[in-house]
Amino acid sequence: MSATVSVNAWMDEAAAAITADADRLTQLDSAIGDGDHGLNLTRGFKAVVEALATGSDGLAPGRRLILAGKTLVSTVGGASGPLWGTALRRAGRSVGDAEALDGPALADALDAALAGVIELGSAEVGDKTMVDALTPAVAALRGAVEAGQPLADAIAAAAEAAAEGARSTIPLQARKGRASYLGERSIGHEDPGAASTVLLITALGRALED
Amino acid sequence: MSATVSVNAWMDEAAAAITADADRLTQLDSAIGDGDHGLNLTRGFKAVVEALATGSDGLAPGRRLILAGKTLVSTVGGASGPLWGTALRRAGRSVGDAEALDGPALADALDAALAGVIELGSAEVGDKTMVDALTPAVAALRGAVEAGQPLADAIAAAAEAAAEGARSTIPLQARKGRASYLGERSIGHEDPGAASTVLLITALGRALED
Amino acid sequence: MASATPSMRKLLNDPEHVVRDSLAGLAVAHGDILKVDLAAQIVVRADAPRQGKVALVSGGGAGHEPMHGGFVGLGMLDAACPGAVFTSPVPDQMLAATTAVDGGAGVVHIVKNYTGDVMNFKLAAEDAADEGIAVESVLIDDDVAVQDSLYTAGRRGVGATVLAEKLAGAAAERGDDVAAVATIARRVNSRARSFGVALSSCIPPGSGTPIFDLPAGEMEVGIGIHGEPGRRREPLGTAREIAAEMVEAVISDLAPADGAELLVFTNAMGGTPLLELYVLHGEIERELTERGLRPARRLVGPFITSLEMAGASLTVLELDDELTALWDAPVNTAALRWGA
Amino acid sequence: MASATPSMRKLLNDPEHVVRDSLAGLAVAHGDILKVDLAAQIVVRADAPRQGKVALVSGGGAGHEPMHGGFVGLGMLDAACPGAVFTSPVPDQMLAATTAVDGGAGVVHIVKNYTGDVMNFKLAAEDAADEGIAVESVLIDDDVAVQDSLYTAGRRGVGATVLAEKLAGAAAERGDDVAAVATIARRVNSRARSFGVALSSCIPPGSGTPIFDLPAGEMEVGIGIHGEPGRRREPLGTAREIAAEMVEAVISDLAPADGAELLVFTNAMGGTPLLELYVLHGEIERELTERGLRPARRLVGPFITSLEMAGASLTVLELDDELTALWDAPVNTAALRWGA
Ligand SMILES: Nc1ncnc2c1ncn2[C@@H]1O[C@H](COP(=O)(O)OP(=O)(O)O)[C@@H](O)[C@H]1O
Ligand SMILES: Nc1ncnc2c1ncn2[C@@H]1O[C@H](COP(=O)(O)OP(=O)(O)O)[C@@H](O)[C@H]1O
Ligand SMILES: [Mg+2]
Ligand SMILES: [Mg+2]
Numbered sequence A, B: 001m002s003a004t005v006s007v008n009a010w011m012d013e014a015a016a017a018i019t020a021d022a023d024r025l026t027q028l029d030s031a032i033g034d035g036d037h038g039l040n041l042t043r044g045f046k047a048v049v050e051a052l053a054t055g056s057d058g059l060a061p062g063r064r065l066i067l068a069g070k071t072l073v074s075t076v077g078g079a080s081g082p083l084w085g086t087a088l089r090r091a092g093r094s095v096g097d098a099e100a101l102d103g104p105a106l107a108d109a110l111d112a113a114l115a116g117v118i119e120l121g122s123a124e125v126g127d128k129t130m131v132d133a134l135t136p137a138v139a140a141l142r143g144a145v146e147a148g149q150p151l152a153d154a155i156a157a158a159a160e161a162a163a164e165g166a167r168s169t170i171p172l173q174a175r176k177g178r179a180s181y182l183g184e185r186s187i188g189h190e191d192p193g194a195a196s197t198v199l200l201i202t203a204l205g206r207a208l209e210d
Numbered sequence C, D: 001m002a003s004a005t006p007s008m009r010k011l012l013n014d015p016e017h018v019v020r021d022s023l024a025g026l027a028v029a030h031g032d033i034l035k036v037d038l039a040a041q042i043v044v045r046a047d048a049p050r051q052g053k054v055a056l057v058s059g060g061g062a063g064h065e066p067m068h069g070g071f072v073g074l075g076m077l078d079a080a081c082p083g084a085v086f087t088s089p090v091p092d093q094m095l096a097a098t099t100a101v102d103g104g105a106g107v108v109h110i111v112k113n114y115t116g117d118v119m120n121f122k123l124a125a126e127d128a129a130d131e132g133i134a135v136e137s138v139l140i141d142d143d144v145a146v147q148d149s150l151y152t153a154g155r156r157g158v159g160a161t162v163l164a165e166k167l168a169g170a171a172a173e174r175g176d177d178v179a180a181v182a183t184i185a186r187r188v189n190s191r192a193r194s195f196g197v198a199l200s201s202c203i204p205p206g207s208g209t210p211i212f213d214l215p216a217g218e219m220e221v222g223i224g225i226h227g228e229p230g231r232r233r234e235p236l237g238t239a240r241e242i243a244a245e246m247v248e249a250v251i252s253d254l255a256p257a258d259g260a261e262l263l264v265f266t267n268a269m270g271g272t273p274l275l276e277l278y279v280l281h282g283e284i285e286r287e288l289t290e291r292g293l294r295p296a297r298r299l300v301g302p303f304i305t306s307l308e309m310a311g312a313s314l315t316v317l318e319l320d321d322e323l324t325a326l327w328d329a330p331v332n333t334a335a336l337r338w339g340a
């Protein structure tokens, strides 16, 4: 349990994963949204990586998360920008001035992130949004951390839960965001924001340092 | 040589032939013009048939030709409307108050028609226009009539010459009308106005009465 | 179309910078009316800020031109903030626009009801409040194709946006205070309804491919302005049939008073030529008149578009004397101009 | 597109009556500005004839809307006569328009240089002379894509038509006599040049099929407004490259004075969204400015279109003080409006 998460590495890995999968995200968004989700997040995380590369020296992890969130808000637009931006800002505030992001701190941070997303977007589990992936991921992480599992395993469990949550959006009818305009026609497609949430949570596992 | 041409029958036959071949004319015009030649003449000759059906009772052939020409001018638009309209009006004026359109009268009428087309459009043989079909047709008709051939044969010769003239437009570069904008790219296509001229001259052969 | 090949039929330098490049062109084309801050990606009235006048700010994803940049000017918007194509702008833009045009009398945000627009404008309004600027937000949600219920993000904001910007802009110009200007915009929204049909998909420059596949001869009924699919797909009807369907959708929901005077806004989605739009408009007016309603003002043309999408939308606003006077008031923008 | 199937992506009742139906819609949409005689198929200023004012009449095939019906009104045309789509109107229409608007001071016919238009207007002018109306015909032939020589029908009339109608209309409004109004129109024609590119073919409603095949990723350079092919086909360039090509074609032919003030008219052919058109316009202005020329007035938008064709054209007019003043003079038409 001495492992911690490097915010910069997390964002680097997230940017790489989003960029690599941008086309798939965009295709998912084309099916039930407006086809820009991959572009939106690619633009945003690219900016986050740049912001952290130039502006994070000497900053504590919490401050880095706030900087990342502000950068997402300022560069993404759309629905996912304010949502993920708020999530990371809330996460950062929850971390406060702690010097490292260990298991318990990460669990609290993701709790705060999820609360921010729900406060801003008013989505519940089952509405076919990123909340459907983030909620089980946060719960799995906390459970594993509280059970004393190594952080790597806890993150793996969270990623697995996120993936499961994203898959669970396929049969759902959307009740939030653009996809809700489709009514029944939204059924049968994975929610793009849930899919990108899987990438972001999975990226945590490649951002561990000892 | 006692045969004469019925103006109403000529226009009926012309309308039928144009309507049947409208798609081909339009395709020719699509290749080197604006794709409306078939529509233009279909609209015009339909109106001519109606005008003659309702308004030609008691009119001499020359007057019928003038009515047909005016109707074309009033309904076709584009290049072919004023050209064929002027042609038929000039033909009608040349016929004057003659009671029937026999061989010599028809030869004079088509001479006048051609002169009208050239006066209005300033095209010469070789410019890749209807003039390339009409000029040899008129010459052939006059030659045959002056050689004392039956009118049916004279018209057949004229139709043959028109067809030959139309085919001769294929290798030409257009110098008049829309096709001229194409420059060298107009080469290799038959001129739509020449093609419709063949139909109109050929229709004369089905408009003979004794 | 571009679905067949990766190449596009678009006049662009670089898809990534199409909005910035377009704003640069807008700036030189209409320097008498507006100025563009390329760094902040906002369009601002040339004479902003106007001291003592309530300022109007709107914005949303690009791709709907002339909305909103083409509506900046006297009698309409003070600023517009375009996002990337079909993507809500970010709060930084909205805040920059708000501070650039605030003349001390407060700022009204005209927000189309899309999740992204709503959330970004919400964050921007919070930021503006931190800077001491009073912001009133007005939500536009006039698209009757969406069922407004617990089961959707709510009705989309479409054609009524143009009308709200014009009428609230005129109210601001005559000196209304911030609450009164917002009230006019809300009244427009509450009395206006819209409905659109698409005959083809648009092609966002980023992806270069159509958002949806719609065979020729079919139409998507109840379409949004971002390629959102509609209520259903049908064989393409005649203009008369489509007009009847649009009028029924809009009027049954609006339920105007008998003999009400209407502003009829027949909008082209981008790819439908004016030749056809007027055919549709004629049929729409006939439908409305046959229902005993009275078209009194009209707007016909491409004003809230979806790139090159073929199709049209109808927006009907039930007028009263005040709204009619505000409509007739002078306006001088790139896209709408009269009396000035 | 419609090439694949016989069905179309068009809002119509019946392709054969599209022009008539469109005029009916135009009439109800703009009853304050114009009236339509559906039987004669002409559009006439609402207050025509204006006694003592020289009247302006133009016309041509439909499919180029808003030209010409959208330019009928104060300060521009007195009447327009649209033919079938892409087909010159007939002399009867021109004569009906001419007699409807003649206020005793003579009538100017603005004729685009196409064989059909020229011949039909010629017959109409002869008919008008028979009725004692003095007609001055002005031929517009500004398209530099066509080599003006013995080997063609001569340059086509394109974008300069819009400018000639505006400026000659203003001259008629200030009281110029028929010769002077015609002189203004001819001066515009002699000082204006145009050049267009197409990124797709338009689809005439009559045939329902594209006039030419142009794969995505290619462009036809030097295109006409009726789907006439251009000088050549090229891979689609960037907006900057296309702007450079257009400016070179127009300016090398016009040869304006060093530092000349220009009216820059960047026109969308119908299917190109405003988002892109402004990108192109920005590049055009930069090209012109780099050549030491001075854009002083602009018109940017779809004003002389080719149905839903994607593409754009550039028209440049070299201004002088009088032409600038005439451009700035009030105009009140469906498509152009300011100062009134
Ligand atoms: N109200 C909401 N609460 C939570 N997530 C939401 C909400 N609305 C949309 N989303 C998420 O945002 C994703 C779409 O993001 P994106 O495509 O970037 O923005 P936009 O919909 O504005 O184009 C959806 O797939 C969904 O997961
Ligand atoms: N100046 C001219 N003289 C004679 N015939 C001409 C001339 N210009 C065009 N034509 C004929 O008109 C035909 C085209 O007619 P049509 O397609 O109906 O008119 P438009 O070219 O106006 O669309 C051409 O094929 C050609 O034969
Ligand atoms: Mg999206
Ligand atoms: Mg033709």
Ligand SMILES: [Mg+2]
Residues within 6 Å of the ligand: A034, A036, A078, A079, C086, C087, C088, C116
């Ligand atoms: Mg979006």
Ligand SMILES: [Mg+2]
Residues within 6 Å of the ligand: B034, B036, B078, B079, D086, D087, D088, D116
């Ligand atoms: Mg034609």
